[in-house]
Amino acid sequence: MLAAMFSGRHQIDQDKDGNYFLDSNGAVFTHILEYLRNGCLPGKENTMVVYRDANYYGLNELVDKLSLRPEIASITVKEAQRAQFPNYAEVRELVVRTAISNACVNRIGEVNIHAFRKEFIPKAHNFNASHPCVIDQAHVVVGPWDGLADEENFIRCLETDLLEDGYNVKPHETKRKCRYYNGQTCQKFVFRVSIIFD
Numbered sequence: 001m002l003a004a005m006f007s008g009r010h011q012i013d014q015d016k017d018g019n020y021f022l023d024s025n026g027a028v029f030t031h032i033l034e035y036l037r038n039g040c041l042p043g044k045e046n047t048m049v050v051y052r053d054a055n056y057y058g059l060n061e062l063v064d065k066l067s068l069r070p071e072i073a074s075i076t077v078k079e080a081q082r083a084q085f086p087n088y089a090e091v092r093e094l095v096v097r098t099a100i101s102n103a104c105v106n107r108i109g110e111v112n113i114h115a116f117r118k119e120f121i122p123k124a125h126n127f128n129a130s131h132p133c134v135i136d137q138a139h140v141v142v143g144p145w146d147g148l149a150d151e152e153n154f155i156r157c158l159e160t161d162l163l164e165d166g167y168n169v170k171p172h173e174t175k176r177k178c179r180y181y182n183g184q185t186c187q188k189f190v191f192r193v194s195i196i197f198d
Helices: 025-040 044-056 060-066 070-083 088-102 151-164
Strands: 108-116 139-142 168-169 190-197
Touching: 025 044, 025 060, 044 070, 060 088, 070 088, 070 168, 088 108, 088 139, 088 151, 088 190, 151 168, 151 190
Parallel strands: 108 139
Antiparallel strands: 108 190, 168 190
16 A cells, blocks of 8 residues: 555645655554564554554555464454354344343343254154244354354353453353253253343
8 A cells, every 4th residue: 555655646645844644643653664664573562553554554564474473363363263153243242232131130141042053953753843942041042153163162252252341251151951852852052141240
């Protein structure tokens, strides 16, 4: 982008002294100039903001180097994990809204989540697909998905994000399985996630 801006094809705003105006945070752009001039990478405390602006300006070499820093690599891994789960952002928001709604009695918002990586397809010919099932208690349903992460990974990812958002999250209980059996056990289950509002 910087090359395109100064290629002569675009008009760039200048002040009365001929200085070019770039709509960027000057403190952050200082680190970009340091890299372009001397190959110096920013300190840890500036990695995130420089990474963001380097992406914006299309400085792929700088982006690539910064992406190996722990603070950027951690975000990349988390985003890749979240991307495995369908509508993850919407599901997370629904969990919080449901927890708020369910917390009016004792300030503990319990949310039952039916998460399933693969759709359960019964094989027994006499299996009643309409049986009373534990998933009837689910407030939130998410699945199926193609990624390698299983349901436990999904719940841990969700809880970690909620904790990072500042919520007081009680560790989830062991999944509650359906007790139905007729020629075959029902494989469906729910997790309970609890947010405490003190």
